[in-house]
Amino acid sequence: MATTMTLNPVQRRVQRVAEQMDAAGADVLLATSPSAIAYLADLNIRSFTAPGTVLVLGPGGNTTLLASEADQPKIAASGYRGLTDFWSLGQDAEERRESVLRMHLSGLPSSARVAAERGALREGAIAAEPILDAAMRIKDDDEIRRLRAAADLADIGYTAVVDRMTPELRVYEIVRNVDRSLRRAGGGEFWSPLEDAAGVTRAGYYPAGSIATLLGRHEETGVLDPSQPLPFALYPLSENYTGAAGTTIVFETPGPLLRSLADALSDATETALAAIRPGIRADEVFAIHRQALQGTVSPDRLDPIIGYSLGTGLGRPLLSATSEEVLEPGMALSVRTAITREQGPGIAFQTTVLVTETGNERLNIVPLRLIELH
Template identity: 25%
Template structure:
């Protein structure tokens, strides 16, 4: 059980129990994922773990949670009478749980980056004993995926390929970004409903074109594609809470010589990074492999972000293919590989693939074509 591994590592960190609050972490530890976290969800990880949820989520939690002891709080009657916020009501119940678990006088850890300043102050006052900040413990566990997690990510990547095919084929002059997005999402969800009816799946698509393609992060709009546009397509699905990522740069009509050159540099940089991936290599070495190709081509200043990131319950999670990340790659890690080049007036150029770190190297899950000849829409 995951909570047992978290407790083992918590004890190694010098605490007897750990209060988990970050939504991705509570889902990872318990198996319960709320639709919204406006009302806090917490897990007290101890020898007898307890899931703490708002009352309205109880039926859902009992269906999904691997933690069988569930305690609930309500913001309906009590909150109105006491004037307390939902966060304070959740913390009050957490303190009651900690007392019931016999944690008085013991070292209790908490996630310092998940609590607000007010929330931490309220918890500290309500508990009345020192709490120990324990940073990144669950996040580190999440970096290596088990077979169930890998299956969900593979499903998401398979669905992303269907969306990408439709979006690329529909990228013709006059089509709007949001029309293309809608058709890509529909394609992914149609296949999801047919092939994976028992899985909870949402889709995400974000084609951006023209002047917006030079923005590493942008949002589709009603802009109509024009001949000569560079378009960056991004597709993916969230399958039982696990993300996937598939991105391709395409051209509406024939690219210019400079666009061809930058596209070629980007493709070579991405392949250099993929070729460098294997267990035992540090994340920063993968960034160095991609960045070296781009810098050698004179485009270093136009590569403004890291080469990739972990993918799982969060779309961006540790570790990172960045110049400073010393994390050593292990089998079962899932990463994006996405070096990019962005030049005003010319275009943005970025492919992104989701890969699994395998014993033999990178297992690339997103297999949509990458060559220039396959990504020009006449």
């Protein structure tokens, strides 16, 4: 590959993945998830017509994008100029896809061919996740710039939700208003927390293709329930990097219990955020959050994960009781804390932080507290 000084931002990311592949002794990597392909190709496949898009990363950092011919126009319009190949649609589209994949793997080292023959194509990756996680762990200056812009969009969306929310509106009307505000501000497409079951702790219901995720509506009608708290979250994209912010709205004056729980969760979240710094272990941050809520909220009502890595999507769980990972400068985290309820939605707050040399920087500026609209 070219020297680092002459690489563009995407090439630098590919180089990091190639270096991790070498360290792991991997000959080839098949990227299939939207976040992985966005990381390696700067291409958002979330709106593609047909499933099954794959980015093949071989020795030396050489990449080839394989996709359905139905999505060829979208790839061309995206500005992607890398190597491509396509399979045609039809009843045997899956067989054609695997045929195209096998053809491209045939010229790669034997271990890749053996893995393919053992069904790795159907699984979608050859040891991809650990390698990608390691490469994505620390963000470079270009990635941090994109994350800042995405966080700004999340703040804009947060404000739009609060400003335009009234209980008589349907969810569809609310999220479309928010989408319009974000797209006018430069937002491009969306990231859904339902892409990866490991990245979401409560079910969300929202129109397909929306940027805002609203909890606590009547699923059948889309009507909000003004008697229930309404947690919401936003995941807008800026240059394929994900913003994340959220809070909880109430339409009626909260009772003493709800208010005390919301205040306790907000304070505990701020305490955990203040503890994020280089050198601290992830489980220590989690323990600080739990200690702040001790005697206030039963542990079985708290989400078992309070932080995820963040980049071209919400990544692996990071802040939990079992994570021994040491935080380092350049790590980006989406901190999401929640109290669940036996029936109906609970309380949730979400923000994004960047670990810096001296501590951390909050990328979102919106408050983490109960928003009262009554």
